[in-house]
Amino acid sequence: MMGTVIEITWISTKKHTPVIENAYHAIHFVDSCMNPDRQDSELARINAHAGMGFFNVSPPTCRVIEEGLRIGKETGGAFDISLFPLIHLWGFDTKTPHLPQESSIQATLKKTGYDKVVCDPYHHRVMLKKTGMGLDLGGIAKGYAVDRAVSLLRAGGLKSFIVNAGGDLYCAGRHLSRPWLIGIQDPDHPRAVIAILSLSNRAVATSGDYENYFVKGGVRYHHILDPATGYPARGLRSVTVLSKTTMDADALATALFVMGKQRAIHWLVAHPNYAGVFVDTGLNIFASLSLKNLTKWAKRIKSHVTYF
Ligand code: ADP
Ligand code: MG
Numbered sequence: 001m002m003g004t005v006i007e008i009t010w011i012s013t014k015k016h017t018p019v020i021e022n023a024y025h026a027i028h029f030v031d032s033c034m035n036p037d038r039q040d041s042e043l044a045r046i047n048a049h050a051g052m053g054f055f056n057v058s059p060p061t062c063r064v065i066e067e068g069l070r071i072g073k074e075t076g077g078a079f080d081i082s083l084f085p086l087i088h089l090w091g092f093d094t095k096t097p098h099l100p101q102e103s104s105i106q107a108t109l110k111k112t113g114y115d116k117v118v119c120d121p122y123h124h125r126v127m128l129k130k131t132g133m134g135l136d137l138g139g140i141a142k143g144y145a146v147d148r149a150v151s152l153l154r155a156g157g158l159k160s161f162i163v164n165a166g167g168d169l170y171c172a173g174r175h176l177s178r179p180w181l182i183g184i185q186d187p188d189h190p191r192a193v194i195a196i197l198s199l200s201n202r203a204v205a206t207s208g209d210y211e212n213y214f215v216k217g218g219v220r221y222h223h224i225l226d227p228a229t230g231y232p233a234r235g236l237r238s239v240t241v242l243s244k245t246t247m248d249a250d251a252l253a254t255a256l257f258v259m260g261k262q263r264a265i266h267w268l269v270a271h272p273n274y275a276g277v278f279v280d281t282g283l284n285i286f287a288s289l290s291l292k293n294l295t296k297w298a299k300r301i302k303s304h305v306t307y308f
Contacts, residue, residue: 001031001145001165002138008149010161011175019156023149023163030145033061034137036084037093043135047084051131054120062124064137064144064247065117071140071251072114075267079255080227084134085111092223093136097214099221105230112227139224142168143205143250150246163246168205168253170246179294186298187237187279194285195277196296199242205249207257208238224257235260240277242291248274261286265308 006027008020033042042061049055057065068081084093089108091097100108111132118127128135142165149163150170160173162180171180179200183193187210197204209232213222226233239257243249252274256264261280268276268288275288277295285305287295297305 001027002035002037002142004142004166006145006149006166007164008153008161009164010153010158011173012158012160014157016156016158019153019158022156023152026148026152027145027165030060030141030148033058034064034141034144036134036136036138043137046126046128047134050128050133054118054123054125054127056123056125059124060144060148062119062121062126064141065126065135066119066121067144067247068137068140068251069114069117069119071248071255075252075255075259077114077227078258078263079139079251080112080114081135081137081140082112082114082117082128082133083225083227084136085132086225086227086230087136087138087223088134090221090223090225092212092225097212097221097223099216109230114227139207139254140247140251142166143203143245143247146170146203146246146250165246168203168246168250170203171199172201174200184240184277185238188283192298194279194298194301197242197291198294198296203243203246203249204240205243205246205253206238206240207253210237224254226258233258233260235280236264237279237281237283239264239279242275242288244273252276269308 035041036043046055071079085108087093089100116129146163146165153161162171179198182197182199182204184195186192186194187208209222213220222232224233236257239253241249241253275290278286287307289307
């Protein structure tokens, strides 16, 4: 799924093979619709239709675009599903990203902006108003795919399971009558964790500057771009968001990363349905107060944590 391995872990006394297979099929279907790298994907066809009026899309793609636009509005544009031309300019959709010319970035920003995307959920159609525009759903589609799998697993009778798309995950029920234990990765040591969360029936997603980046002139350029500047967002190393749905957790982790520490903390305080953990460039940690009783910090980390 968009370059990430998806794992389903489940606990049951029964055999559930067809249910699990259905869940994987659903994930593959989402990928075939929304992966921009696939020339035949629905998303590639939407992008090819930019500037030419409405384009009919499947209900799942329409749903993700609608939700992506909603999160764009709620985060003041920090989340923007219309960044495809910019991501392509940087080459973050390829194996060889590179630093573009300042003038190319400015020119490309004219072809982005979620306010130039129209989604008509009643007729399942989408319009990109200008030629050269394009959607990139890389910050939200994985979360949606996890949620699709979760509802199929539930409908198939499973109660205790985790669907994990490379760290963006949902944990359902409990693990042998205890909550599931989920680690938050250390941005500098991908195999180490800074904390363990105890979770049940919740989604978690993390966005970090260590997933996809290159270094030039001693500066790290990573794949989470600030739609306002056209450059990688600065200030944070990683953002973890907890939510009821994986789609929201996925998109909000990206959005709050772009907002930066101060704005992101304010946003979470004003939206108590979500909780978050931020790691800044000084490796200081800021966490929602609601997580205090659910979190076990690594010993070396404990003294760096501030709750909000
Ligand atoms: P990961 O794919 O590592 O889990 P994210 O969920 O944070 O990371 O998504 C990053 C992806 O989202 C990028 O690769 C790009 O496709 C897209 N993206 C980058 N910046 C933004 C942004 N400001 N708004 C929406 N999507 C973005
Ligand atoms: Mg994300």
